[in-house]
Amino acid sequence: MRARDIAIQVPTVAVGDSVTRTVRVMALGRLPGLIVVDERRRPRMVVPGTQILRMLVPRSYQEDPALARTVDEPHADLFWRELGELTIGDFLHDQDFRPVTVREDATLLEAAALMARRRTPLVVVVDRGGTMTGAVTLDRLLGSLALSAPQE
């Protein structure tokens, strides 16, 4: 099997989108991460779900657990609204999220190795021009590997 055989269409976000919107996209699409594309649908970065939290949780709470403890329960449920209209682009310079891509004809081993190496549950599938044609998720990859294995 090739990457194009198991690739699925997933919603993407742009650099100018607010972080709060991207969270909704991820939650509604039940995605393990997010793909940020430019205006020509070329992937700019892939952000694993756990790393979305690094954008979502204000840095002061990440760096200072004592401050996080002082926040009362009602506000603690709403901490992510403090981000207001901050966009994905506002975090680009702070983080090292490069695009994680495979060509359409990449084997599942190539895709799996890339996921393992880059610790990401999401890989973008691109055509020869570098435009995104789909994505391979960890779920989809493991499912395909399990189904293709000989029956025990």
Add this chain to the structure above:
Amino acid sequence: MSATLALAIFVTAFFFIATEKADKVKVVLIAAGAMAAMKLIPGAEVFFSEHEGIDWNVIFLLLGMMIIVGIIKQTGVFDYLAIWAAKRSRGRPYRLMVMLLAITAVASPFLDNVTTIMLVAPVTVVVCNRLQIPVQPYLIAEVLASNIGGAATLIGDPPNIIIGSRAGLSFNDFLVHLTPIVVIICVAFVLLAWVLFRKSFHYNPDRVAEVMALQERRAITDPALLARCLVVLALVMLGFGLHSVLHIEPSIVALLGAGVMILVARTDINDVLGEVEWPTLVFFMGLFVMVGGLVHTGVIETAGSWAVEAVGDNFFGAATALLFGSAVLGAFFDNIPYTATMAPIVEGLAAEAPDAATGQALWWAFALGADFSGNGTAVAASANVVAIGIAARSGHRISFWEFTRYGITVTLLTTFMAWVYVYLRYFA
């Protein structure tokens, strides 16, 4: 020829540091490497000459204090104090600012300014967000207070650490000569803050309950740990105060304190070392090598001779020039490399003074100018950059000019007050 070469490397490196066109740590390492490779400074001097190579007293004093502060900040005591103060202010904007400034000004002489801001600024953002008042005036005022307060002690501001080591000035010398004027200036700044920021003071009584909901007691999870850490910190301060009696260098006091702190806190050594700002230490090392190159090739001696000739016997004029010159130059360049470069020149000037007290007066003028220059512009000190970064990440942008227009006013006032102090105390 070697002097010209050393000066060319130094000026090029300084250009990149001042304009932030490249990572400053990389810049100083490349410049230091170039100087060493071209034999503008011998390898033996790099490592083993206190005045022409790396000043290990400064490096290890910084290292020790970074470890101590790294452990103390985990206790949550600053979050507790800041929220406690916010609650006591009952949401009154100026009262809130005064209380936060008091915490900042009291902490900054004992912690480095970057750490002080990293501790106070995040909780300020939380409190201001809950009161729905602008964050920017509070953060700017805290940075200004931190840079002023840091001038009070040997360990409060990196320029003081460099000056203390170069001039052989003790912790107590700083307490006796700088703390009094810093306390006076802090009080003046608190009053000035009302004038500067009064238009942004909006009282929202209906938001006070939001602040009162914060649970400051939850910040401190281990009161026994906090007590142990405060005892060690008090012993370190005592050690600094007695170092001329005990004949133990401040760097050794800080390292011993860091060791004891690690033992009493029982924290993982890797966590502790993670709190050390290694790039800052490497930056200082590279900087010392760069300045060492200038000293070794005679550039500093030439500049010093020129300065001595220009001063003649007018040492009050020299103190005035050092104070205002440092305040202006340090505001446009990072005040740390500025201080490291100027320190050997001031040393030459002080040596020409008719008596030790006049020589020391030059050092105090230099220290006050270099410290207060940190308020001059948004990029004059690391704490300013850190605060602006915290503000941006929380959605409250502070522009270069928004900071600088307040910074210039405060720098002018503080430098003028320091000048009057230097005149009255040492030259009147």
